[in-house]
Amino acid sequence: LMAQFASQATPVDNTPTQVPRLRVALTHISDGRIEYFDQSLVTHVTALTLDLRGLSTLPKERTQYRLGLLTAEKESFGLQGEFGLDPLVVQGQLALKQLQVATLARGLARQLVLQAPAGQVSLSAGFDLAPDDQGRMMGKVQAIALDLTDLSLQAPGAAGPLLAVKALMLHEGVVDLAQRDVRFGRFALRNASVTMALDDQGQGD
Numbered sequence: 001l002m003a004q005f006a007s008q009a010t011p012v013d014n015t016p017t018q019v020p021r022l023r024v025a026l027t028h029i030s031d032g033r034i035e036y037f038d039q040s041l042v043t044h045v046t047a048l049t050l051d052l053r054g055l056s057t058l059p060k061e062r063t064q065y066r067l068g069l070l071t072a073e074k075e076s077f078g079l080q081g082e083f084g085l086d087p088l089v090v091q092g093q094l095a096l097k098q099l100q101v102a103t104l105a106r107g108l109a110r111q112l113v114l115q116a117p118a119g120q121v122s123l124s125a126g127f128d129l130a131p132d133d134q135g136r137m138m139g140k141v142q143a144i145a146l147d148l149t150d151l152s153l154q155a156p157g158a159a160g161p162l163l164a165v166k167a168l169m170l171h172e173g174v175v176d177l178a179q180r181d182v183r184f185g186r187f188a189l190r191n192a193s194v195t196m197a198l199d200d201q202g203q204g205d
Helices: 002-009 101-107
Strands: 023-037 042-056 063-071 076-085 088-100 118-131 137-153 163-176 181-194
Touching: 088 101, 101 118
Parallel strands: none
Antiparallel strands: 023 042, 042 063, 063 076, 076 088, 088 118, 118 137, 137 163, 163 181
């Protein structure tokens, strides 16, 4: 749907196209619950909040949005800002707090087998994005702050963790999609260790 709006907002032949006219003053969902089951991933969202104000497909009008999620493991995700559909543009801030590394590991269980992974991830950033004439998303993601704490990754049957990190910090980050540039102003790593065993041929395990 978003791709359709993007293509209509920048037609190749410059012929005006009509986006279906829609205006909804308020859409609000509170105390929602989601249970997601996969072969390896089970997620329980215990509190879902969605708020849309001024949803409109009319030219140059903006919609205010706010989305909040809280899982049974006390992980939280927040997203808020504004977007427009004609032309397509989206601005806002996101905040991910206390995401458990065990949750990520369960989602990657088909590709990565780990024993009792531990740790927490928090991420925040602001963004201002819009497609260019070719439909490629352009703009910046900035004020990126990534924090990883108490990470422990251990292979099944291993005596100790392959990778352990007490704290990793990446702050003051900027991603410029137009320039294809990624920068971080601050980096810190504390109490990190990597364990590797070598076989008779000198290959890492």
